[in-house]
Amino acid sequence: MGRSPCCDKNGLKKGPWTPEEDNKLIQYIQLHGPGNWRTLPKNAGLQRCGKSCRLRWTNYLRPDIKRGRFSFDEEESIIQLHSVLGNKWSAIAARLPGRTDNEIKNYWNTHIRKRLLRNGIDPVTHSPRLDLLDLSSLLNSTQFNLSSLLGLQALVNPEVFRLAATLLASQNESTPELLLQKYQENNQMFNSQLQNQEGSELLLQKLQQNQILNSQLQNQTQFFQFQNQIQEIPNFTTQNVPGSSSLSQPMQLGHVEESYLMNSQMLPPQNYGYCNSDASDNSNFQSLNNNSSNQNFSLDSVLSTPTEDEKESYCSNLMKFEIPESLNFDDFM
């Protein structure tokens, strides 16, 4: 036989909690700890379901909860984490001390998601919504090869292969958390590379760095999804592929994965790099990098604008960022 029922739902109160109920719950937990949620309401003198008590405590009454507006760093973290973890609100909340999954979920749905949509970014894939603007076909066009114009010849980055090899070397560790960790490590490394550059570097070079980093995240995420798909194929290993190496051999990629990465690296970066208003105005890149709270020069750091107005409009300069007003495209044609 299983356990006895959690609680008799008949006659239990629902809806908003009163201050009296809150006090009862707080006082009881302060004395006895959260413990068994099933028996807690009765012992605390509450006409509530244990589940309701747990929710009230974890989402609102817990003393370590941070109230108030999300800081900019928190918002940036949420977007970054969401790009890797998806709607795993509890996993995201675990990385944001003092914030609950419910709070983060609400904030995402009411603020971030709407803003991304308004700016033409798919909040699920974190890529530009190509149904609104087919940037990839535009950029792949032989007549209008913006990547070539910007000198983006180095899209195949060895660090991506290093990451992929690490992931392949340990299938059990190929979790979103590991991916995020590797991504952050890569980010830091590229940040230091970026910061070591001398002041004579042109803005386009910074843009190039940004786009490479952005494409890295895109490909890391895509690669992880790809790897999951492979693992779902019965009896599939890279050993099935002629000329490929074993998954157990670090630093060597299977043919399929390598091809996948090569192909995906050839795609233009479909990400927020196109929307970086920072580069279009007074070039806040340097100040951005000097800010210790914004060490990650990353895909989502395009939101790293200090004011709400700038954040609201960070993507409205969609094409301005890439194309200086003084640039005459007829000269390139």
Add this chain to the structure above:
DNA sequence: AAATGTGGCAACCGCCTGCTA
């Protein structure tokens, strides 16, 4: 000043997983 619209958020619902008897 009243009616209506909109956004934010606390709370609920229902499903899933792991545990227990």
Add this chain to the structure above:
DNA sequence: TTAGCAGGCGGTTGCCACATT
């Protein structure tokens, strides 16, 4: 082994406050 519950989680709802007409 298995039925059934607790706890956890993500999605959704509904209330309230504020803005707009």
